Amino acid sequence: MTAPTPQSEAWLEPPAAAGPPPPTSPWTVGSTPIPDGVVMFGALLVLGFSFAPFVEYYPGTRSARSANAWEWAPFLAPLTWFVIVGGLVLLALGLNHALAGDRKVFGFRTSQLQVVVAAYTASILMGYALVEKDQSASVNVDLRLVQLQGGLTVTGAFAWGGVLMVVGALIALVGALLNVLPMPVFRDRTGG
Numbered sequence: 106m107t108a109p110t111p112q113s114e115a116w117l118e119p120p121a122a123a124g125p126p127p128p129t130s131p132w133t134v135g136s137t138p139i140p141d142g143v144v145m146f147g148a149l150l151v152l153g154f155s156f157a158p159f160v161e162y163y164p165g166t167r168s169a170r171s172a173n174a175w176e177w178a179p180f181l182a183p184l185t186w187f188v189i190v191g192g193l194v195l196l197a198l199g200l201n202h203a204l205a206g207d208r209k210v211f212g213f214r215t216s217q218l219q220v221v222v223a224a225y226t227a228s229i230l231m232g233y234a235l236v237e238k239d240q241s242a243s244v245n246v247d248l249r250l251v252q253l254q255g256g257l258t259v260t261g262a263f264a265w266g267g268v269l270m271v272v273g274a275l276i277a278l279v280g281a282l283l284n285v286l287p288m289p290v291f292r293d294r295t296g297g
Contacts, residue, residue, distance in 0.1 A: 150273025157266025
């Protein structure tokens, strides 16, 4: 057996970089910037808890009927689907920002798009949390000799899955703001 020569081991060397390395964030754990991890964690909370009970209705009885964010119901669809799409977009933007840096997409930086999508998702979910979910219907029938009245009241409440989706959207918004806003407290002391 012959000793390996430098020419025979050239294929073991890493290839030369094609361009400059992507910009790095001063807040990194391993290779993932912390704000991008926060954005992706919040997006995963929004997506994961969209399958949990989003709202609960109590239609005149003590038993509750719950609906998740994917259901086709007059109170939910299609606005909750936009929230779910917002969670998917946040996850994609977080991965894009973590892997490729703060690139321009549609004329905006990915960190700016993260703030817009996270604020949209959080505002829609906060609106769902604050809106009145009680529904009532009444029927009045007035005949010549008889007057009939009837009504039904359905009490609604924001369920635990919706609350955790709001928390996830707010976490994603905080992570997106950390990506955009300059925070001199978190920069290294060498001026970087």
